[in-house]
Amino acid sequence: xxxxxxxxxxxxxxxxxxxxxxxxxxxxxxxxxxxxxxxxxxxxxxxxxxxxxxxxxxxxxxxxxxxxxxxxxxxxxxxxxxxxxxxxxxxxxxxxxxxxxxxxxxxxxxxxxxxxxxxxxxxxxxxxxxxxxxxxxxxxxxxxxxxxxxxxxxxxxxxxxxxxxxxxxxxxxxxxxxxxxxxxxxxxxxxxxxxxxxxxxxxxxxxxxxxxxxxxxxxxxxxxxxxxxxxxxxxxxxxxxxxxxxxxxxxxxxxxxxxxxxxxxxxxxxxxxxxxxxxxxxxxxxxxxxxxxxxxxxxxxxxxxxxxxxxxxxxxxxxxxxxxxxxxxxxxxxxxxxxxxx
Amino acid sequence: xxxxxxxxxxxxxxxxxxxxxxxxxxxxxxxxxxxxxxxxxxxxxxxxxxxxxxxxxxxxxxxxxxxxxxxxxxxxxxxxxxxxxxxxxxxxxxxxxxxxxxxxxxxxxxxxxxxxxxxxxxxxxxxxxxxxxxxxxxxxxxxxxxxxxxxxxxxxxxxxxxxxxxxxxxxxxxxxxxxxxxxxxxxxxxxxxxxxxxxxxxxxxxxxxxxxxxxxxxxxxxxxxxxxxxxxxxxxxxxxxxxxxxxxxxxxxxxxxxxxxxxxxxxxxxxxxxxxxxxxxxxx
Numbered sequence: 001x002x003x004x005x006x007x008x009x010x011x012x013x014x015x016x017x018x019x020x021x022x023x024x025x026x027x028x029x030x031x032x033x034x035x036x037x038x039x040x041x042x043x044x045x046x047x048x049x050x051x052x053x054x055x056x057x058x059x060x061x062x063x064x065x066x067x068x069x070x071x072x073x074x075x076x077x078x079x080x081x082x083x084x085x086x087x088x089x090x091x092x093x094x095x096x097x098x099x100x101x102x103x104x105x106x107x108x109x110x111x112x113x114x115x116x117x118x119x120x121x122x123x124x125x126x127x128x129x130x131x132x133x134x135x136x137x138x139x140x141x142x143x144x145x146x147x148x149x150x151x152x153x154x155x156x157x158x159x160x161x162x163x164x165x166x167x168x169x170x171x172x173x174x175x176x177x178x179x180x181x182x183x184x185x186x187x188x189x190x191x192x193x194x195x196x197x198x199x200x201x202x203x204x205x206x207x208x209x210x211x212x213x214x215x216x217x218x219x220x221x222x223x224x225x226x227x228x229x230x231x232x233x234x235x236x237x238x239x240x241x242x243x244x245x246x247x248x249x250x251x252x253x254x255x256x257x258x259x260x261x262x263x264x265x266x267x268x269x270x271x272x273x274x275x276x277x278x279x280x281x282x283x284x285x286x287x288x289x290x291x292x293x294x295x296x297x298x299x300x301x302x303x304x305x306x307x308x309x310x311x312x313x314x315x316x317x318x319x320x321x322x323x324x325x326x327x328x329x330x331x332x333x334x335x336x337x338x339x340x341x342x
Numbered sequence: 343x344x345x346x347x348x349x350x351x352x353x354x355x356x357x358x359x360x361x362x363x364x365x366x367x368x369x370x371x372x373x374x375x376x377x378x379x380x381x382x383x384x385x386x387x388x389x390x391x392x393x394x395x396x397x398x399x400x401x402x403x404x405x406x407x408x409x410x411x412x413x414x415x416x417x418x419x420x421x422x423x424x425x426x427x428x429x430x431x432x433x434x435x436x437x438x439x440x441x442x443x444x445x446x447x448x449x450x451x452x453x454x455x456x457x458x459x460x461x462x463x464x465x466x467x468x469x470x471x472x473x474x475x476x477x478x479x480x481x482x483x484x485x486x487x488x489x490x491x492x493x494x495x496x497x498x499x500x501x502x503x504x505x506x507x508x509x510x511x512x513x514x515x516x517x518x519x520x521x522x523x524x525x526x527x528x529x530x531x532x533x534x535x536x537x538x539x540x541x542x543x544x545x546x547x548x549x550x551x552x553x554x555x556x557x558x559x560x561x562x563x564x565x566x567x568x569x570x571x572x573x574x575x576x577x578x579x580x581x582x583x584x585x586x587x588x589x590x591x592x593x594x595x596x597x598x599x600x601x602x603x604x605x606x607x608x609x610x611x612x613x614x615x616x617x618x619x620x621x622x623x624x625x626x
Contacts, residue, residue: 064586064587064589065586067383067589068586071383090381091381091382091383091589094381094382094383095382095383095384158486164572164583164587165587199573200489200571200573201488201489201571201572201573202571202572202573203571203572204567204572208568208571211462212571215466215467215468216467216468217466217467217488217571323381326381327380327381328380329588330378330380330381330588330589330590331380333583333584333587333588334584334588334590334593337400337575337580337583337584337588338398338400339400341572341573341575342400342403342573342575
């Protein structure tokens with residue numbers, strides 16, 4: 001019996017040792033699940049592994065769930081590299097969860113638009129917009145959206161779906177329609193309150209957004225352009241509209257976890273992600289705008305709403321700096337929860 | 343192994359679990375006294391402001407909604423579960439018992455998310471109920487079930503029923519049939535026997551199971567999140583929105599404390615009543 005127990009113990013130690021060795025051979029990347037992970041695997045990880053021989057292991061989760069996990073595992077990070085929304089990346093860096101980047105180790109950064117350098121800790125990889133989108137088969141044939149203010153139309157009573165995990169887009173739009181700067185967003189409150197009869201439901205994730213759109217429960221949504229195109233690829237007839245005031249631009253950024261033992265590989269991963277060919281492939285999959293100015297954007301992709309091929313085009317949209325957005329987001333969410341959800 | 347050693351065998355694991363629970367609750371509740379710092383995951387210094395913040399109408403209304411939804415869920419659950427539990431215990435037919443067990447207990451093994459998604463398909467605008475109502479010409483446009491308290495309560499009742507059925511079936515199985523036979527021999531009609539003998543003898547089980555379902559529904563999250571679509575908020579949803587979505591851990595901690603106190607308080611309030619009932623039944 002004792003001999004058998006010792007044997008089992010030895011086997012367990014050996015297996016554990018093997019596990020540790022194999023984990024150290026891999027670069028662990030934190031990202032959202034579904035098509036986000038699949039796209040990053042196909043465009044970035046495959047090329048990265050080809051260049052370095054290092055496998056990429058993705059760990060997935062929602063934006064805030066991953067941030068919570070990162071905070072809980074600070075000092076011994078679960079992931080070596082994290083892809084997240086740029087204003088959430090600000091929270092990572094403000095809490096010392098990202099390490100300050102040595103940009104000399106990211107040669108492809110020299111070809112990136114200036115907007116890609118989000119902070120000394122984070123690099124933007126691609127951009128997209130949040131904008132109104134609607135089901136063409138469930139809205140009247142002559143229905144169209146040209147401005148954010150069309151979301152306030154009586155025609156949309158009980159038809160609108162909004163994200164509740166991040167209400168910043170509609171708040172920013174209301175502020176802009178009220179002639180106010182984002183920092184004076186409260187001037188848009190009267191408009192926001194008038195929107196309540198049109199809101200049928202709030203979605204908590206990309207999956208619930210898709211469910212609400214697919215079932216037609218909310219035939220009009222404020223939607224992330226990448227998700228709109230993903231849903232279109234699933235056969236849901238959706239039209240994405242960039243309003244005349246502009247869409248609310250989002251940038252997904254990447255950072256290296258403080259305390260990672262794979263720093264060199266992490267830099268190479270970021271450099272690979274900024275490679276023009278990788279950017280072209282990634283944006284072809286996601287239907288987003290590349291951050292590397294040398295990345296080729298096909299005419300078909302460039303013609304799609306929400307795709308930008310120059311800084312000038314990007315700057316015609318609504319851009320809010322990460323710090324402002326990160327600091328105002330809790331206030332916006334609290335206000336939104338207290339005043340818009342009931 | 344002597345008696346004392348056997349007791350320690352049980353007591354030590356219980357104490358370890360209790361210490362872990364108390365420490366984790368303390369770790370959460372200490373955030374209640376910390377200042378919220380926008381744009382940071384870290385909290386600031388000591389403050390009592392968070393306790394004043396939950397006096398805002400929205401928090402009060404969400405707490406009221408949570409109590410109402412939990413109460414209605416417990417009541418409807420009881421009304422639907424008692425007949426099933428009664429039939430489960432009293433049926434003479436083995437296949438009826440097997441069928442009832444399969445139908446009532448197996449949903450326990452499918453998980454909350456799967457069952458909630460199933461209800462989304464049933465309650466949606468083009469779901470089973472609306473499609474049937476429209477096909478039969480009863481309604482001309484879909485009835486709004488999703489994103490309402492009604493829809494949330496329906497799904498929560500279904501979610502909680504297996505647990506209540508198990509608890510009630512235990513209570514019914516402990517009823518001494520001699521009392522029912524005596525009442526029948528004295529001329530009581532079957533319904534009278536049920537209402538005047540069976541129900542009172544199972545009252546302790548009824549109260550205990552209702553309180554358990556009430557307290558367990560207080561912490562419901564996924565069902566109100568998915569069926570409520572952000573339009574029906576319970577305390578757990580608010581904790582998630584404020585804590586994990588806005589990173590306002592202090593407010594989330596205060597809300598968690600309120601939910602904990604209400605749930606434990608309701609159990610504590612009812613416990614003497616249950617004990618008295620159990621004693622009375624034992625004396626009979």
